[in-house]
Amino acid sequence: MPQRPIILGIVGDSAAGKTTLTRGIAQILGEENVTAICTDDYHRYDRKQRAEMGISALHPDCNYVDIMQQHLSLLRTGQPILKPIYNHHSGEFDAPEYIKPSRFVIVEGLLGYSTQGMRNSYDVKVYLAPPESLRESWKVKRDTAKRGYNPEQVLEQLRQREPDSEAYIRPQRQWADVVVSFYPPPEGSGQDDLLLNVKLVLRPTISHPDFTHFLTPDGSHLGDAIRLDLDRDMGKPVDVLTVDGHTTEEQVQELERQLCGEVPYLGQFCSLEGNTEIGKVVGTTGETLQSYPLALTQLLITYHMLKAARV
Numbered sequence: 387m388p389q390r391p392i393i394l395g396i397v398g399d400s401a402a403g404k405t406t407l408t409r410g411i412a413q414i415l416g417e418e419n420v421t422a423i424c425t426d427d428y429h430r431y432d433r434k435q436r437a438e439m440g441i442s443a444l445h446p447d448c449n450y451v452d453i454m455q456q457h458l459s460l461l462r463t464g465q466p467i468l469k470p471i472y473n474h475h476s477g478e479f480d481a482p483e484y485i486k487p488s489r490f491v492i493v494e495g496l497l498g499y500s501t502q503g504m505r506n507s508y509d510v511k512v513y514l515a516p517p518e519s520l521r522e523s524w525k526v527k528r529d530t531a532k533r534g535y536n537p538e539q540v541l542e543q544l545r546q547r548e549p550d551s552e553a554y555i556r557p558q559r560q561w562a563d564v565v566v567s568f569y570p571p572p573e574g575s576g577q578d579d580l581l582l583n584v585k586l587v588l589r590p591t592i593s594h595p596d597f598t599h600f601l602t603p604d605g606s607h608l609g610d611a612i613r614l615d616l617d618r619d620m621g622k623p624v625d626v627l628t629v630d631g632h633t634t635e636e637q638v639q640e641l642e643r644q645l646c647g648e649v650p651y652l653g654q655f656c657s658l659e660g661n662t663e664i665g666k667v668v669g670t671t672g673e674t675l676q677s678y679p680l681a682l683t684q685l686l687i688t689y690h691m692l693k694a695a696r697v
């Protein structure tokens with residue numbers, strides 16, 4: 387494997403699920419092998435200054451994007467950084483922390499793909515794009531439970547930040563190798579709406595597992611719970627893998643075998659019976675999440691990190 391750390395980027399708007407996905411992947415790779423960094427720490431202004439200036443945390447001018455890029459380059463070559471810390475409770479900055487990168491580094495945040503220099507630093511780039519209605523409910527839930535806001539304040543903040551989300555956050559989707567969208571089943575479908583589906587947009591910017599081996603051209607072999615389609619995303623051709631929350635264990639295991647067959651290290655995580663922890667994540671508000679779509683998303687991203695490391 388290369389001497390330098392393997393770097394995964396996870397970018398998306400606030401409460402899109404970045405920290406939750408980071409935790410799930412770190413769990414698979416082993417916490418001791420992963421350095422997780424949140425780029426909120428690179429905010430240029432504290433909460434009070436932002437309010438006075440009328441600038442949102444999503445604006446590039448409100449973040450030390452240049453220092454983020456500098457730190458990413460250092461991490462990529464295995465060097466330590468002195469990382470600032472933004473404290474979400476106080477809204478101020480704590481003393482910086484010394485970080486030496488482990489074998490795997492996960493960098494998650496709002497603006498991780500906003501410069502070419504940053505984009506060049508990652509081995510794998512993921513963008514999280516849940517439907518806005520789902521992100522809104524996730525944000526209200528988390529920011530009321532963990533960050534001391536009331537629901538009206540969270541909704542007002544979302545409204546105020548929308549122009550910056552549109553201008554600076556969502557365009558970064560174009561740079562991702564994999565775009566992940568968890569979404570609820572359609573209303574009235576009779577399915578449990580807590581059981582989320584996932585749509586994975588697979589760009590040809592990295593080499594994905596060959597799922598066509600076991601999906602027939604009409605995608606019917608595994609039933610309609612797992613589908614592979616050719617589509618376009620932001621105008622460019624992509625493969626789209628859709629996994630429904632009501633997928634059966636057999637269907638998921640077949641997909642997992644495909645992933646794990648190609649990367650030996652991943653094999654130990656592939657038996658759902660053998661490892662019931664896979665796909666089980668403690669969300670940022672303390673709840674336990676577990677689903678096959680989440681498990682497969684975590685495995686696919688881990689597969690790409692291990693392939694980049696040639697484990």
Ligand SMILES: Nc1ncnc2c1ncn2[C@@H]1O[C@H](COP(=O)(O)OP(=O)(O)O)[C@@H](O)[C@H]1O
Nearest residue numbers: 400401402403404405406524528568669670671
């Ligand atoms: N895959 C998921 N399935 C169900 N709920 C999720 C998922 N990802 C995130 N959430 C919910 O959304 C909330 C916000 O997610 P979080 O990971 O904190 O977002 P971010 O780090 O992008 O701001 C979490 O507390 C959790 O309740």
Ligand SMILES: O=C(COP(=O)(O)O)[C@H](O)[C@H](O)COP(=O)(O)O
Nearest residue numbers: 399400401426433443474477495496
């Ligand atoms: O949007 C985010 C990013 O965090 P995440 O992606 O984890 O939601 C936070 O609201 C900012 O860091 C500002 O923080 P504050 O609300 O403390 O002013």
